[in-house]
Amino acid sequence: MIGRLSGVLIEKQAPDLLIDVNGVGYEVQAPLSSFLDIGALGSKITLLTHLVVREDAQLLYGFSDKMQRTMFRTLIKVSGVGPKLALGILSSMDADTFARCIQNHEVAALTKLPGVGKKTAERLIVEMQDRLKEWQTQAPLWAAVEQSDTANRNHLLSEAEAALISLGYKPQEATKMLSKMPTDIDSSEDMIRRALKGMM
Structure with missing residues (x-):
């Protein structure tokens, strides 16, 4: 089991990451709650990971902190919830908020x-309320997103839309979610965060 990766971030396009660890490139999928926390391309990052082994693939999921990985592992124990759905849930709602939703029905x-x-x-x-009974709520995971003064708005909207589609939203839904995005936002990650927050 691969439980942790530390290396250089060489590709970053939500939800996919490529991390160079001593010359070996590891493909990792991360929820947006973790995606927004990691550094820029070329930076050294460390992720806690969970390896899913299937007959046709070995899939690696990465998380910026233990709380997110714990929630992911709890989610995939639920009947009918696979890694893809768990990733989508944690991309749309941070682990702390999700735990409160479960606790409050x-x-x-x-x-x-x-x-x-x-x-x-x-x-x-039904399946998670007992498992999350002792969950201690923490500060929201959505951190402030580093702004890019030179970013092109149309390019950022395209990146944000592609990320939303990869999370399971239909193209028309993603377009609608981004249609009224304030003009002062110059980060695709911030666009994604606000679009998802608007769905809550």
Whole structure:
């Protein structure tokens, strides 16, 4: 089991990362809550990881802190919840907020997450409420996003839209989510964060 990676970030396009560890490139998928926390291309980063082994692939998921990885591992134990859905949930809602939704039985909030219908939301609450009973809430994981003064708005919108689509939103939904984005936002990560926050 690969539990931790430390290396140089050489590619970054949500939710995919490529990390060079002593000459070996590891492909990692990270939820946006972690994606927004990591550094710029060329920087040294460290991620906690979870390896999923399937018959046709070995998939590596990365997290900026232990709390996110713990929530991911708790999610994939739920019947019908695979790594892709778990990644989408943690990309749309930080682990702390998700835990509160489970603890407070907030079905309506959970059904706003991509890929989560009413039945799935109810199953998440039933199967996770005991596991999260001792969860200690912490500060939100959404950190302030480093701004880029030279970024082109159309390029940023395109990046944000592609990321939302990769998380399971339909193209028209992603376009609608970004259609009223304030003009003073000059970071695609910030666009994604605000678009997802608007769905809560």
